[in-house]
Amino acid sequence: MALAMSLRIEAEPNAFALAPAETALVIIDMQRDFLEAGGFGEALGNDVSLLNAAVPPCQAVLAAARAAGMLVIHTREGHRPDLSDCPPAKWERGPPGKRIGDAGPMGRILVRGEPGHEIIPALAPLPGEVVLDKPGKGAFCATDLDLILRNRGIKALLVCGVTTEVCVNTTVREANDRGFRCLVIADACASYFPAFHAAALEMVKAQGGIFGWVAPARAVLAALPP
Numbered sequence: 364m365a366l367a368m369s370l371r372i373e374a375e376p377n378a379f380a381l382a383p384a385e386t387a388l389v390i391i392d393m394q395r396d397f398l399e400a401g402g403f404g405e406a407l408g409n410d411v412s413l414l415n416a417a418v419p420p421c422q423a424v425l426a427a428a429r430a431a432g433m434l435v436i437h438t439r440e441g442h443r444p445d446l447s448d449c450p451p452a453k454w455e456r457g458p459p460g461k462r463i464g465d466a467g468p469m470g471r472i473l474v475r476g477e478p479g480h481e482i483i484p485a486l487a488p489l490p491g492e493v494v495l496d497k498p499g500k501g502a503f504c505a506t507d508l509d510l511i512l513r514n515r516g517i518k519a520l521l522v523c524g525v526t527t528e529v530c531v532n533t534t535v536r537e538a539n540d541r542g543f544r545c546l547v548i549a550d551a552c553a554s555y556f557p558a559f560h561a562a563a564l565e566m567v568k569a570q571g572g573i574f575g576w577v578a579p580a581r582a583v584l585a586a587l588p589p
């Protein structure tokens with residue numbers, strides 16, 4: 364049972380008030396394809412080990428959100444096996460032989476149903492939690508996320524996952540424009556580029572919180588019931 368009371372997270376640029384019953388934890392793309400060798404992230408030329416620092420903070424906020432009865436949404440970036448939902452402009456930017464749909468050590472890169480597309484075991488969804496497949500960077504593009512959130516009366520999102528400046532930031536911008544209040548959990552996000560991670564967090568909270576709020580996982584844990 365989600366709590367009806369209003370809680371307060373110490374955040375920047377100022378405190379973030381939330382009611383757990385009206386708040387969802389959105390974990391963006393914590394997939395093997397981004398965090399492990401042989402997937403999409405590495406195919407793009409990245410050092411995937413940089414993302415693993417976000418796993419323990421994600422685990423901690425996931426456990427707290429479950430205990431508080433909050434709606435939990437896990438997103439996955441990926442495409443249909445026939446790639447009919449993969450824009451050519453996205454596909455052609457991969458290096459030949461390592462493009463979306465090509466065979467890799469974890470199966471076909473960024474294709475739904477393949478091992479690399481799965482969420483990492485440390486953050487495995489529980490039965491009943493929403494697993495949202497998305498073809499783009501933003502979780503609202505060509506998905507039913509907006510419908511799911513509004514049907515549940517969700518007004519605020521706690522957002523974490525990878526990568527900070529790509530799928531996390533795109534999703535927060537989409538959510539903000541749709542009227543959801545977003546708090547980005549700083550250390551539960553990560554990027555292949557530490558400077559982009561830092562800049563992406565700055566962009567969210569600048570100008571009085573132009574896209575939302577930013578707080579560390581420990582501030583979220585301090586606010587939610589133990």
Ligand code: TIU
Nearest residue numbers: 392440525526529530531
């Ligand atoms: N490349 C990169 O930083 N990110 C992605 O392609 N997708 C997500 O961020 N999930």
